[in-house]
Amino acid sequence: MPNIKKSNSYQTVITTFEMTPGTCQDLLDELTAAYDAFISKQPGFIAAGLHVNDAQTRIANYSQWERREDFQAMLRSDEMRVHNRKFNALCKSFEPVMYDVAATFN
Numbered sequence: 140m141p142n143i144k145k146s147n148s149y150q151t152v153i154t155t156f157e158m159t160p161g162t163c164q165d166l167l168d169e170l171t172a173a174y175d176a177f178i179s180k181q182p183g184f185i186a187a188g189l190h191v192n193d194a195q196t197r198i199a200n201y202s203q204w205e206r207r208e209d210f211q212a213m214l215r216s217d218e219m220r221v222h223n224r225k226f227n228a229l230c231k232s233f234e235p236v237m238y239d240v241a242a243t244f245n
Contacts, residue, residue, distance in 0.1 A: 141186040141203050143243055149185060150207040151238045154200040158230035163195035166229040170200065173222040178202075181216075183209025200235075207237055 143151075158166055170189055178184060187202035204210040213219055214235070226233055 141188055141201055143240060145240045145243055147203075147240060150204040150210055151240060152200075152202045152204065152210055152235050153238060154202070154233055154235040156198040156200070156226065156230045156233040158196060158198070160195040162229045163191060163198070166198060166226065167191065169222070169225050169229060170198070173219075173226075177218050177222065178213065181209065181213040184213070210237070 156166060167189065174187060178187070183205035185203040185205060187200060190199040190201070191197070192199075202210075214223075
């Protein structure tokens with residue numbers, strides 16, 4: 140489970156996927172398979188969570204990495220390129236963006 144704190148030195152990545160309701164479950168299945176088989180086993184991976192909106196037209200993927208270079212190395216791997224092609228076939232668009240935690244509220 141992601142641990143969100145301003146004091147963390149982790150690299151936060153939020154990826155949003157836009158799709159039709161008919162492909163939402165298929166994309167969730169592909170994302171889950173990618174995390175189970177590959178992403179979660181990569182150096183620097185800490186945690187991730189998948190979130191789906193009520194209309195099933197968007198998925199938000201929140202992930203944490205030890206360093207931005209760890210995330211970038213995972214993205215450049217041949218195996219991740221194969222996964223990204225599968226994701227792309229199931230959605231209109233997706234975009235990973237790196238963030239720093241600016242504030243948290245409890």
